[in-house]
Amino acid sequence: MTHFVIITAGGSGLRMGAELPKQFLDLNGEPILRRTVDLFLSLPFEVHVIIAMNRIHSQWWMNYCHKKDFFFPHYETPGGITRFHSVKTALKYITPGSITAVHDGVRPLVTERQIIRLYELAEQYPAVIPALGLTDSIRVDEGNGYKITDRSKYIAIQTPQVFQSDVLLDSYKSDYTESFTDDASVVEAKGYPLYFCSGEKYNIKITTPEDLSAARCLFGREILNPDLSFNSLVK
Amino acid sequence: MTHFVIITAGGSGLRMGAELPKQFLDLNGEPILRRTVDLFLSLPFEVHVIIAMNRIHSQWWMNYCHKKDFFFPHYETPGGITRFHSVKTALKYITPGSITAVHDGVRPLVTERQIIRLYELAEQYPAVIPALGLTDSIRVDEGNGYKITDRSKYIAIQTPQVFQSDVLLDSYKSDYTESFTDDASVVEAKGYPLYFCSGEKYNIKITTPEDLSAARCLFGREILNPDLSFNSLVK
Numbered sequence: 001m002t003h004f005v006i007i008t009a010g011g012s013g014l015r016m017g018a019e020l021p022k023q024f025l026d027l028n029g030e031p032i033l034r035r036t037v038d039l040f041l042s043l044p045f046e047v048h049v050i051i052a053m054n055r056i057h058s059q060w061w062m063n064y065c066h067k068k069d070f071f072f073p074h075y076e077t078p079g080g081i082t083r084f085h086s087v088k089t090a091l092k093y094i095t096p097g098s099i100t101a102v103h104d105g106v107r108p109l110v111t112e113r114q115i116i117r118l119y120e121l122a123e124q125y126p127a128v129i130p131a132l133g134l135t136d137s138i139r140v141d142e143g144n145g146y147k148i149t150d151r152s153k154y155i156a157i158q159t160p161q162v163f164q165s166d167v168l169l170d171s172y173k174s175d176y177t178e179s180f181t182d183d184a185s186v187v188e189a190k191g192y193p194l195y196f197c198s199g200e201k202y203n204i205k206i207t208t209p210e211d212l213s214a215a216r217c218l219f220g221r222e223i224l225n226p227d228l229s230f231n232s233l234v235k
Numbered sequence: 236m237t238h239f240v241i242i243t244a245g246g247s248g249l250r251m252g253a254e255l256p257k258q259f260l261d262l263n264g265e266p267i268l269r270r271t272v273d274l275f276l277s278l279p280f281e282v283h284v285i286i287a288m289n290r291i292h293s294q295w296w297m298n299y300c301h302k303k304d305f306f307f308p309h310y311e312t313p314g315g316i317t318r319f320h321s322v323k324t325a326l327k328y329i330t331p332g333s334i335t336a337v338h339d340g341v342r343p344l345v346t347e348r349q350i351i352r353l354y355e356l357a358e359q360y361p362a363v364i365p366a367l368g369l370t371d372s373i374r375v376d377e378g379n380g381y382k383i384t385d386r387s388k389y390i391a392i393q394t395p396q397v398f399q400s401d402v403l404l405d406s407y408k409s410d411y412t413e414s415f416t417d418d419a420s421v422v423e424a425k426g427y428p429l430y431f432c433s434g435e436k437y438n439i440k441i442t443t444p445e446d447l448s449a450a451r452c453l454f455g456r457e458i459l460n461p462d463l464s465f466n467s468l469v470k
Binding site for chain 1: 366370372374375376377381384388392414416417420429435437439440442445446452453456
């Protein structure tokens with residue numbers, strides 16, 4: 001089985017208040033994006049890496065790779081206007097009959113064990129989506145202030161989302177709509193079923209300085225990752 | 236102004252798979268509950284601490300306090316059947332005209348700066364509730380599978396929740412209903428307005444082994460706590 005990963009690295013980093021886009025900020029000696037790529041390069045099987053990066057950032061990344069002798073068989077795609085367009089462009093590198101993960105470049109804390117598990121599940125299910133129940137109480141504003149809602153009805157969605165490539169290729173033939181917030185939503189709109197499985201609570205998406213600071217503490221540390229069943233996490 | 240904190244420590248620890256209730260598990264050399272209490276004892280002003288603890292656990296805690304010479308002016312209340320009943324019992328120690336925080340015993344990572352800010356806000360507002368917008372996409376199951384919902388409508392609620400004590404005392408005269416999931420909900424039901432302000436993303440509630448492991452990495456580390464306005468976090 002051939003394995004691909006599309007790593008989305010299109011962010012501009014505005015929320016970080018930094019000059020560099022957030023995926024290039026330092027995580028204990030290397031850029032966040034390098035840490036994320038390394039996750040997939042260190043698996044016990046080969047994964048073809050495709051980075052979906054905005055063209056205006058690729059010069060920085062190429063300079064970095066050159067300086068570090070970090071050459072690996074990957075492709076870059078010009079970043080699209082939206083995540084949807086970035087992924088759609090990246091799909092031209094995908095071989096039919098394979099398995100493709102799509103992962104946020106700013107989620108460098110997902111474990112190797114989790115990535116392997118998701119790739120394996122995608123041999124059985126067309127679309128494998130990691131998700132977690134919510135720990136805090138939540139409130140929703142439907143127009144008249146924040147009101148309590150039953151948190152047990154909700155799940156938070158993570159990446160990597162892993163797909164049978166033919167499903168992803170077929171789904172991305174669709175025209176873009178605003179309801180496409182992630183790859184799961186694109187595949188679902190085409191009529192394919194989603195298989196939700198347990199995410200990892202500390203597979204955080206680095207979007208604020210607080211996240212980066214926490215990631216610097218958590219990176220490389222042994223975070224327990226109990227193999228909880230989906231039912232124990234989501235009602 | 237007199238300041239109180241009611242620290243709820245009623246948990247049985249079943250989700251941790253541990254023999255000890257989770258609030259007594261080790262966090263870098265001391266029980267989690269001790270770390271949480273210390274937060275309030277190290278403020279630049281005096282805070283009267285009340286621990287709402289189940290009677291079956293108080294022997295362990297008294298033994299610990301004795302062994303560590305950890306004596307501070309606090310009260311214990313027998314744990315009630317629900318969080319509501321625990322807090323209601325603890326309220327008998329509260330002086331009218333004061334400010335009272337209610338905080339989860341298993342949230343030892345809230346910063347001193349945040350606690351001070353919440354106490355200050357409660358001099359202006361009857362009920363101060365820390366909250367955060369959601370980072371991940373979320374889905375909701377209304378009976379026909381998990382469907383996408385607009386995450387910008389939601390906030391996650393944390394503690395400490397800080398109240399003008401008279402408001403808390405009045406609100407807790409109510410009879411218990413199942414909709415009382417936290418102190419904010421009790422006060423809101425009595426007709427008082429809630430003031431939502433920014434929570435801290437890594438003020439985590441330790442409920443699983445993963446949380447404990449992460450807390451051990453994060454405890455005592457300098458986590459950035461930018462003073463983001465509420466509007467930047469919640470639509």
